Amino acid sequence: MTHGTTLILGGTGKTGGRLVRRLTAQGLPVRIGSRSGGLPFDWEQPATWGPALDGVHAAYVSYYPDLAVPGAVETVTAFTELAVARGVQKLVLLSGRGEDAALTCEKAFAAAAGSGNGAGSDADWTVLRCSWFSQNFSEGYLYEPVIGGTVALPAGPVGEPFIDADDIADVAAAVLTEDGHTGRVYELTGPRLLTFADAVAAIAAATGRRVDYVRMELADYATALAAEQVPADVAAFLTHLFGTVLDGRNARVTDDVRRVLGRPARDFDDYAKDAAAAGAWNGA
Structure with missing residues (x-):
């Protein structure tokens, strides 16, 4: 298939940055869409969307802060319709697993993209529905708690199939550069379930440092977020995530990672060991 320029929204983020490196390593042209990019892209500024889409063949759509927040459906729909009108041929949406609002957004995205059969003005589309990122502990908001030695969250004994961001990027690169993924929804998970306490214990073992997990009540967590001056929309999303999705x-x-890549998903222990060896948690 022909590979034109790929627009990667969130191209400096956990999955987008990895995807940029994978496509450029293949010699494929990419355009990074971010607020700080050379060609700025801002979800809250629709005037920035058109210039970012000019001459683009495919787009990786990562919506900030999350598809589950109010207004996401309308915004993603408008962007998708504009992308199709501008001649984008392939669209890949990063979504969240188990989020009812994200599911609504997925359906709107697919409808806006069209049938995906290449006819008329339709675009091929694929959804990557992902579990909790392993890298949230090393590159996200849980980094500082790990460094501080205590991770306190309102998550109990329910298992989560943590997914490695490198696996997500590998799947996204394959979907964007290969045929056969049109109209598919891939649920990307790791190979086994771990509780948050299990995940923190794995990080402690990998680093050789004491890192404790403390289970909080949801109300106390919300109070702590407010005290830390976390933006209200982000705090609302986090409390929704822990209070609803992690049930x-x-x-x-x-087995969707294997279906796309022909290999199993990466285990959380391997992520923790490699991140520790790379100095991910060496900060003071």
Whole structure:
């Protein structure tokens, strides 16, 4: 298939940055869409969308802060319709697993993209529905708690199939550069379930440092977020995530990483060991 320029929204983020490196390593042209990019892209500024889409063949759509927040459906729909009108041929949406609002957004995205059969003005589309990122502990908001030695969250004994961001990027690169993924929804998970306490214990073992997990009540967590001056929309999303999504609905693994890549998903222990060896948690 022909590979034109790929627009990668969130191209400096956990999955987008990895995807940029994979496509450029293949010699494929990419355009990074971010607020700080050379060609700025801002979800809250629709005037920035058109210039970012000019001459683009495919787009990786990562919506900030999350598809489950209010207004996401309308914004993603408008962007998708504009992308199709501008001649984008392939669209890949990063979504969240177990989020009802994200599912609504997925359906709107697919409808806006069209049938995906290449006819008329339709675009091929694929959804990557992902579990909790392993890298949230090393590159996200849980980094500082790990460094501080205590991770306190309102998550109990329910297992989560943590997914490695490198696996997500590998799948995204394959979907964007290969045929056969049109109209598919891939649920990307790691190979086994771990509780948050299990995950923190794995990080402690990998680093050789004491890192404790403390289970909080949801109300106390919300109070702590407010005290830390976390933006209200982000705090609302986090409390929704821990209070609703982590209720067991995602406590199963899939084989979709293997289906796309022909290899198993990466285990959390391997992520923790490699991140520790790379100095991910060496900060003071």
